[in-house]
Amino acid sequence: MKLIQAKNYEEMSEKAAAFMIQQVQSKRNSVLGLATGGTVIGTYDRIVEDFKQSNTSYSEVHTFNLDEYVGMQPSDSNSYHSYMDKQLFRHINLPEDHSYLPDGMADNLQEECQRYEQLIKDSGGIDLQLLGIGQNGHIGFNEPGASFDSVTHIVNLTESTRKANARYFESIEEVPTQAITMGIATIMKSKKILLLVSGESKAEAISRLINEQIHNDNPSSVLKNHADVTIIADEEALSLLK
Ligand code: F6R
Numbered sequence: 521m522k523l524i525q526a527k528n529y530e531e532m533s534e535k536a537a538a539f540m541i542q543q544v545q546s547k548r549n550s551v552l553g554l555a556t557g558g559t560v561i562g563t564y565d566r567i568v569e570d571f572k573q574s575n576t577s578y579s580e581v582h583t584f585n586l587d588e589y590v591g592m593q594p595s596d597s598n599s600y601h602s603y604m605d606k607q608l609f610r611h612i613n614l615p616e617d618h619s620y621l622p623d624g625m626a627d628n629l630q631e632e633c634q635r636y637e638q639l640i641k642d643s644g645g646i647d648l649q650l651l652g653i654g655q656n657g658h659i660g661f662n663e664p665g666a667s668f669d670s671v672t673h674i675v676n677l678t679e680s681t682r683k684a685n686a687r688y689f690e691s692i693e694e695v696p697t698q699a700i701t702m703g704i705a706t707i708m709k710s711k712k713i714l715l716l717v718s719g720e721s722k723a724e725a726i727s728r729l730i731n732e733q734i735h736n737d738n739p740s741s742v743l744k745n746h747a748d749v750t751i752i753a754d755e756e757a758l759s760l761l762k
Pocket residue numbers: 554555556557558559560586587651652653654658659660661
C-alpha cells in the first residue's frame with residue numbers, strides 16, 4: 521500500500537481528483553468504481569471543476585457505485601442515485617446509460633445482486649475503485665465480520681454505520697436498515713484502489729488498517745492483500761500514527 525499524506529481535506533481532495541483524472545486521461549474508456557459519503561465530495565467537486573476547465577472527457581467511461589440503500593427510490597434525495605447525480609453525473613459528459621448503481625427497489629434483491637456483479641464482470645472489470653472508510657473499518661457496506669469471499673450482496677447495516685449516516689436524515693429511524701453492497705471480493709478484483717481518509721474521526725480506522733493484522737473484524741485490512749492500493753490521508757486522519 522502506498523500512503524500519500526495531505527495537509528487537510530482540500531489537499532486530499534485535490535490529490536485524489538488528480539489521481540482519478542489521470543486514470544481517465546490515460547484510458548478514455550476506464551471503468552471507475554465510485555463511492556458516496558462526505559469524504560469523496562471534495563474530490564467530485566474538483567473533477568467537475570477540471571471538466572469545466574480542461575474538458576477531460578467521460579464519454580467513454582463507465583461507472584459502478586459501491587452501494588445503495590434497500591427500499592429507497594432512486595429519486596429520494598437520500599438515495600445514492602441522487603447523491604451521485606447531484607455531486608458528479610449531471611455536471612460531466614458521462615452518458616446516462618454508462619453509470620450503474622445497485623437497484624435497492626428491485627422486487628428480487630438476490631437477483632439484483634447477481635445482476636450487478638455480472639454487469640461489473642461484463643464491463644471488463646473495474647480499473648480504479650474509489651473508497652472511503654467507516655469508523656469501524658468498513659469498506660463499501662462490508663461491516664466487521666464480512667466474508668472476504670463476498671460478492672455483491674444484501675447487508676444489515678450496523679448501528680454505528682446508521683448513526684454515522686443519520687446526519688443526512690431527519691432522524692436515525694429514517695436511516696434504512698439494509699443496503700446492497702459490492703462484496704469484499706468484488707472490490708478486491710479492481711485493478712487499482714484509491715482509499716481516501718480524512719479527519720480525526722477516521723484516525724483510529726486508518727491506524728488499525730496500517731498496524732493490525734489482516735482479519736475480517738476489520739474489513740479494510742483486506743486491502744493489504746491487494747497489489748495496487750494508494751491511500752491519500754490528511755494530517756488529522758494520520759494523527760494516531762505519529
Ligand atoms: C459509500 C460507502 C462507505 C463510505 C464510508 C465513509 O458509498 O460505501 O463505505 O465510503 O462509510 O463515509 P464518509 O465519507 O461519509 O465518512
